[in-house]
Amino acid sequence: MTRHAAIPFAIYSLDTGQITVVGMSGSLDHLEHGEREAVYQGRLNRDLHKVDPGTGEACDKFVMALAPTATECLVDEEIVIAGVPTGALVGISAFPRTPCTDGTLEFSSDTPGTYRVHFAHPDYQPAMVAVTVTEAPE
Numbered sequence: 001m002t003r004h005a006a007i008p009f010a011i012y013s014l015d016t017g018q019i020t021v022v023g024m025s026g027s028l029d030h031l032e033h034g035e036r037e038a039v040y041q042g043r044l045n046r047d048l049h050k051v052d053p054g055t056g057e058a059c060d061k062f063v064m065a066l067a068p069t070a071t072e073c074l075v076d077e078e079i080v081i082a083g084v085p086t087g088a089l090v091g092i093s094a095f096p097r098t099p100c101t102d103g104t105l106e107f108s109s110d111t112p113g114t115y116r117v118h119f120a121h122p123d124y125q126p127a128m129v130a131v132t133v134t135e136a137p138e
């Protein structure tokens with residue numbers, strides 16, 4: 001019995017270039033994928049890469065240029081995070097994700113703690129900003 005070397009692959013959308021599956025296979029000939037998907041031969045990370053639908057070439061996703069006014073604040077003070085790509089989904093700790101529509105996120109809390117603000121957008125690498133909220137000194 002002949003063993004074939006495992007071949008790294010990614011399945012991606014022909015519409016957006018987003019990678020939907022990554023894996024290894026002894027043969028790429030019989031991989032199943034959707035009608036509007038294609039197979040890329042090579043090792044890719046779906047958080048860091050996408051495939052150009054026009055050329056079939058892998059490329060890096062953009063890096064978010066997030067610019068928080070601060071990463072620490074007092075209870076009920078506001079922090080603004082600029083540079084959020086329009087349409088990015090924003091999730092704060094355990095709260096549900098919501099889309100950002102204007103490129104900025106305004107954040108404040110009435111409860112002390114460290115909040116992890118996660119950003120996700122199909123054309124960008126995922127990003128996170130930690131914000132620590134503390135009580136005002138007495």
